[in-house]
Amino acid sequence: MNLVMALEMAAECHPQRIAVSSDGLHLTYSDLLTAARAGAEVIRDANVKYVGVLDINSPAVPIALFAAAYAGIPYVPMNYRLTKVELEALLGRITPGLLITDAPVIAPLQVPAGIKVMMREEFQRLALSFTPEAMAAAGEPHDTAIQLFTSGTTGKPKAAVLRHQNLMSYILGTVEFASAAEEDAMLISVPPYHIAGISAVLSSTYAGRRMVQLPNFDAATWLQLCRDERITNAFLVPTMLSRIVDHLEQYGGGARAPALRAIAYGGGKMPLTVIEQAMKHLPGVDFTNAYGLTETSSTICLLGPDDHRSGFESQDPLVRRRLASVGKPVPTVEIQVRGDTGEVLGPGQAGEIFVRGEQVAGEYLEQGSLLDSEGWFPTRDRGSVDEFGYVYLEGRADDVIVRGGENISPGEIEDVLLAHPAVSDVAVVAVPDRDWGEAVGAVIVLKDNAEASEAELRDWVKARLRSSRVPTAIRYVDQLPYNEMGKVLRRVLKQQFAEMAS
Amino acid sequence: MKLLKAGTRAKCAVCDTEVMVVRASTTEVELTCGGVEMIGMTDAKAPGLHNAAAAGQNGLVGKRYVNAADAVELLCTKAGKGALAVNGEALSVKQTKALPSSD
Numbered sequence: 001m002n003l004v005m006a007l008e009m010a011a012e013c014h015p016q017r018i019a020v021s022s023d024g025l026h027l028t029y030s031d032l033l034t035a036a037r038a039g040a041e042v043i044r045d046a047n048v049k050y051v052g053v054l055d056i057n058s059p060a061v062p063i064a065l066f067a068a069a070y071a072g073i074p075y076v077p078m079n080y081r082l083t084k085v086e087l088e089a090l091l092g093r094i095t096p097g098l099l100i101t102d103a104p105v106i107a108p109l110q111v112p113a114g115i116k117v118m119m120r121e122e123f124q125r126l127a128l129s130f131t132p133e134a135m136a137a138a139g140e141p142h143d144t145a146i147q148l149f150t151s152g153t154t155g156k157p158k159a160a161v162l163r164h165q166n167l168m169s170y171i172l173g174t175v176e177f178a179s180a181a182e183e184d185a186m187l188i189s190v191p192p193y194h195i196a197g198i199s200a201v202l203s204s205t206y207a208g209r210r211m212v213q214l215p216n217f218d219a220a221t222w223l224q225l226c227r228d229e230r231i232t233n234a235f236l237v238p239t240m241l242s243r244i245v246d247h248l249e250q251y252g253g254g255a256r257a258p259a260l261r262a263i264a265y266g267g268g269k270m271p272l273t274v275i276e277q278a279m280k281h282l283p284g285v286d287f288t289n290a291y292g293l294t295e296t297s298s299t300i301c302l303l304g305p306d307d308h309r310s311g312f313e314s315q316d317p318l319v320r321r322r323l324a325s326v327g328k329p330v331p332t333v334e335i336q337v338r339g340d341t342g343e344v345l346g347p348g349q350a351g352e353i354f355v356r357g358e359q360v361a362g363e364y365l366e367q368g369s370l371l372d373s374e375g376w377f378p379t380r381d382r383g384s385v386d387e388f389g390y391v392y393l394e395g396r397a398d399d400v401i402v403r404g405g406e407n408i409s410p411g412e413i414e415d416v417l418l419a420h421p422a423v424s425d426v427a428v429v430a431v432p433d434r435d436w437g438e439a440v441g442a443v444i445v446l447k448d449n450a451e452a453s454e455a456e457l458r459d460w461v462k463a464r465l466r467s468s469r470v471p472t473a474i475r476y477v478d479q480l481p482y483n484e485m486g487k488v489l490r491r492v493l494k495q496q497f498a499e500m501a502s
Numbered sequence: 503m504k505l506l507k508a509g510t511r512a513k514c515a516v517c518d519t520e521v522m523v524v525r526a527s528t529t530e531v532e533l534t535c536g537g538v539e540m541i542g543m544t545d546a547k548a549p550g551l552h553n554a555a556a557a558g559q560n561g562l563v564g565k566r567y568v569n570a571a572d573a574v575e576l577l578c579t580k581a582g583k584g585a586l587a588v589n590g591e592a593l594s595v596k597q598t599k600a601l602p603s604s605d
Contacts, residue, residue: 001509001522009579013563136543141509165509172524172577174601177564186603199605207603235605264604290604299604331599 001141001168003069006206007033013178014208020059021185021229022213027059029208031128032066035059037135039067039127043098046116050097050147053077053192054087054105056215060120061192062201063127064100065146069164072138074147077193080105081484090149090157091115141165146198147365148294151483159365160294169358170199170297171206173332180209185259187225187234189214194485196235196267196290199298209233219247226257234260235290237267239486242274248281255282266290266299268486269393269411271418272324279312291326291393293379295370297359301335301391303327324415325390333357336376337385340407347387350409352397353379382409399490401430401438403468408440410490413471416464417442417457422450427480427488431473431497441497442471445479473497503530511579512540515548519561519582525575533576535561536584558585558592567593 007029010019015030027035043051051068053061053076061077068075076094078087088110091099095114099106100123111117145164149157186204188211190197204211212229214222217240225231236244241263248255263278263285270289279287286305292298303325311323329335336354337345345351354376362377363369371377382400383393394409401408410428417426424447431441446452452460454474461470475497481489506526513520514535521533521540533540537553561567561578567586568575574588575596586593 005511005522005579009563012580172566174604176598176600179600196605203603203605233603262603264602266604286602288602288604292604302601302604304602330601 002137002139002164003145003167003202004036004066004137005168006171006202007036007066009177010205010208017182017208018210019205020062020211020213022057022059022215025059029205032062032205034131035063035124035127036066036070037132038130039063039123040070040135041132042118042123042126043067043071043073046098046118048096048098048116049073050094051075052091052094052097052099052101052115054080054091054099054101055120055192056080056102057188057192057197057213058120058124058215059213060100060124060127061197061213062205062211063124065198065201067127069145070135070137072143074144076147076149077191077198078149079151079191079193079484084108084110086157088112093159094147139164141168148193148195148198150294151485151487158367160361161363161365162294162297162361166297166359166361167198167202169332170299171202173357173359174299174330175203175206177206178208180204180207183230183259184232185210185212185229187212187214187222187229187231189217189222189240190235190237190267191484194237194267195292195294195298196237200235217243219243223247223255223257226255226260230259231257232259232261233264234262235264235266237486238265238270238274239268239482241265241278242271242486245274245277245281249277258284260285262286262288262305264288264290266292269395272415273418275308275323276312279308289326291391293381295360295362295377296333296355296357296379297361299330300333300355300357300359301326301329303390322390325386325392327391328389329355329391332359335385335391337383345384348384350382350384350394353381353383353391353393355379382411399429401428401440403433403438403440404436406468408469412465413440413442413461413469416461416469417444420452420457420460422446422452423457424450425480427490427493428471429490429494429497431494432501433472439472440469441473441475441493443475443477443480443493445477473500475500503532505530506533506574511543513543513545513547513580514538514582514584515541515545516550516552517582517584518580519578519584519586520580521561521567521576521586522579523575524566524577525573527573531574531588532590534584534587534590535582537587538584552584558587559595560584561586562595566596566598568596569593
């Protein structure tokens, strides 16, 4: 069981179908297979233990991913938006390594000893320059296929380990082989270092779907590519969908992308207003919410198109609520919600989400496996499962506010504040409190020309939630700090509250 | 008879059929294609004929095959001309629920 099996099957089944389109270059599945094998020889010649990629999306990305798998060494895509100091530290953790990169990214860095730098064009040129003999992938199903550094929003980035058997189990469990039609095309706008960027390559390959790469996302270009390339499928993080909706609101005239059939989204909490507006602007599109983690080889829960439509149209609050759910577990994983002492909780009770299944890696290079003796992985996400099996997330367990012994999830307060007509964005974090240890702090972004006083917002929350949920501290800002994947940097907000208090 | 292991690949000694073991039983089994025992990926082919009496469906690429007890599951990675069987029991195509594309 090796990632290359997906590519070998695709190249065998439809060799002449286009696998990758990027900036005018088209590679068929047969080309991609040949390039991956040639790339594996380039990697072997470099005599290294890692293949790093520090670059935006390009055909070199899927080639390097499969080439590393053929060579039997870990593929490590890294976030090119990190600082010089952070990147140099990460590079020091993948020696001896071959680094595929681009001049503007690598030029400012002091490259550590043991890293061989190869420019993207050079790697791509070499991989496409010869046809090696057919080869079998090196190694065992248990070998590391991919190592991904976590975003490190709470400390030093950890190296999440994903083995061939984890990733292939995910693909075999969720994708039907060769299920894509000849004309299907997937627009990939998530960066290569995100788990969704990796699963997009693997899923598209196994489905036999053409991948169209958009290296730098902006809403106008995304929409234009949808039209020009007749895109049928896309994956977006919430920030991207939000920008597309804003663009459509601002310029009107509709999306004019008739081929577009399905959009999956994930990677962060989707504001209800954004998905509702997106469904309004893109009425013919099937929306799927995909909840997953790096450590679980991507998606573990899905809210499908039918639930989106019924949630959107229904007057029944129970059905409407589902639009805010991440759906049900995929057939190959199990979900459990556990309380503070590890007890398994029943329907509707909130606790920490645990997940089990072959795709669940749950492992870091530094700490080893975090799975318990029965194979369950603590996601550090808080949430609940309702009596119908729908999973609802409340936020990260680490973001829980502990007020006088009571656990408060920021998510429920954020949802209430977001529903206020004057509020455009909000984040709720713990603030230090002399009496309670921690209390609720809210950072508010108001809509243009809208007003809402602190007293008004407190009354708004008080009318809808228990009094312990009413924010003690409220701050108004022009915008919230987000990382490039659309995650609110709560750490920064907490720090600002703490500084104000001292 | 062989002890199958999840992730192991095998090929037919006669036709083009190739499979990967997705789920294996804990006991040794005889894995056949067209009635002829399947071999390791690096083993030499033994040109000849399938056993004409072997019944069942030919392996189709991308389809998964299970026995009645659902203890053994194979993924056909390359199509061929023989029917897959375990211990003489013909395998049938596993019906999977189609999921919406999630990435």
